[in-house]
Amino acid sequence: MVLSIVYTSVYWGTVAFIMIWVGLFFLRKKIHESNVSATSQDVAYNQERFGAILDWSVKNIIIHGKPALIISGEFQYWRIPDRSRWETILRLYKSLGLNCVRISFHWGYHSPNQGVYHYNGNRDVSYLLELCEKLRLYVIASPGPYIASDTQAGGIPLWLVANKNIRLRHLHCSFWKKWDPNYYAFSKEWFESLLPLLVPHQITEKSKGCIIAVQLENKLVERQLGFPMAIADELKSLTVASRALGVTVPLLTNDLSDEGSFTSKTNENKNEGFWKGFFLGPGFSLDLYGISKKVVFAPSLIKGADPSTTEEAIWDSWEPSIVSKGFDQTEEKSKVVGAVLSGMPVVISELQAGTANYPTSALTYDDIYSFYGAELTSILLESALSQGSYLTSLYTPYGGTNWGTLGSPDTYTSYDHASCIREYGHISGQYRKLRLSLLFIRSFKECIVNSERDQMPFTTVSEPDIINSCRNDDEVSREKRFHVPQTQSGCRTDLLPKFK
Secondary structure, three states, rough: OOOHHHHHHHHHHHHHHHHHHHHHHHHHHHHHHOOOOOOOOOOOHHHHHHHHOOEOOOOOEEEEEEOOEEEEOOHHHHHHHHHHHHHHHHHHHOOOHOOOEEEEEOOHOOOOOOOOOOOOHHHHHHHHHHHHHHHOEEEEEEEOOOOOOOOOOOOOOHHHOOOOOOOOOHHEEEEEEEOOHHHHHHHHHHHHHHHHHHHHHHHOOOOOOOOEEEEEEEOOOEEEEEEEEHHHHHHHHHHHHHOOOOOOOEEOOEOOOOOOOEEEEOOOOOHHHHHHHHHOOOOOOOOOEEEEOOOOOOOOOEOOOOOOOOOOOEEOOOOOOHHHHHHHOHHHHHHHHHHHHHOOOOEEEEEOOOOOOOOOOOOOHHHHHHHOOOOOHHHHHHHHHHHOOOEEEOOOOEEEOOOOOOEEEOOEOOOOOOOOOOOOOEEEEHHHHHHHHOOOOOHHHHHHHHOOEEOOOOOOOOOOOOEEEEEEEEOOOOOOEEEEEEEEEOOOOOOEEOOO
């Protein structure tokens, strides 16, 4: 009897084991299917041809042979549908100390119906790029097709969303993607409409060109807990289309978190372990790997804010570990990715500057601004600098307004974002505090962009909620040391120079 039970258990255990491996084999075969014959090297930035104009090292971006400190801000022209206001706001960005803007181009805003594209009036992207060149602002162009940005369908046109035969972003079902040639055809049509307007403004195409990078897709997660959440062809096809349409500047990603989505430089994920190498199959990467950083979330309500009471509204303090946990390993993780991507610098494609608000929240944008205070954006930017991120884009110094059906269903008309410039044009305390930080940072730019983190800073901090980060511009002599005391509880921080 006992032998019979053992025999039966072994038998069915063996059958189950074989069935699992057969299933994994066919699943692997399905994942490995490729509809785009290109490798990362085939579509990489041509450093041999354009390296003298734009290049990068493990520390920084290099423009015309000089290390550059790129501090960018999101600019969503489609939330400001009055082109006469564009220059005013961009000049405020410039006065703030920004030298770059990231522009997310909204597919649905330009395409009200299938096959129809408008680029005139308040949709004139050529005028916008000429304006950036006039103001000497660099541009990170983000054509999507999916741009997120708290906009309906992430910028995908509603006429395409309504087509039940299209699998948006190749999503076959929940947590599973399958190549959809029809969705790609429409995405390619959008690129064929927009990119020819952007190409002439690349820094690699004319001496005063403003576009220094093109970000493809947005927050496209390749794997979650080791399982595939995207397919290589999804990004590969957009890359091939972009290069074919004349994009010659570096291509950039914006990962939802610093988990290394689309960072495999080899075609078969070799030397990345059995699961990634055998099962997940062919890897793919763009030229630069960027990440999103949002670390301080507003509470859902204010204590004592009930209008039926007379109790004074109060805020809880920020948790002491929020900022440190959000940034402490950014540089370390990026260096691991950078080793794969041939000495890539730390890039933060989206750094929190305020936040969106939602109809279900009990707070107004004024409440959220009160919670964050005037120091939020400067704290987070200085924390990013302490991690060596010398290409950082703030999301967003100015939010604007969700006109018509632009906003996603979980937002409302105002997109104030409780940030540096309020929806109605008011220059907030965040703007003034950030401008002070950027004035100092610009003054010592040459030293900062060449600095490396000191793993053993000589200064200790007695306050428990303040972390001291130290960067040296010369790792041998430590001639100049830059200390970044990072508060974790919402107090003012300053980037302080210390000279030996």
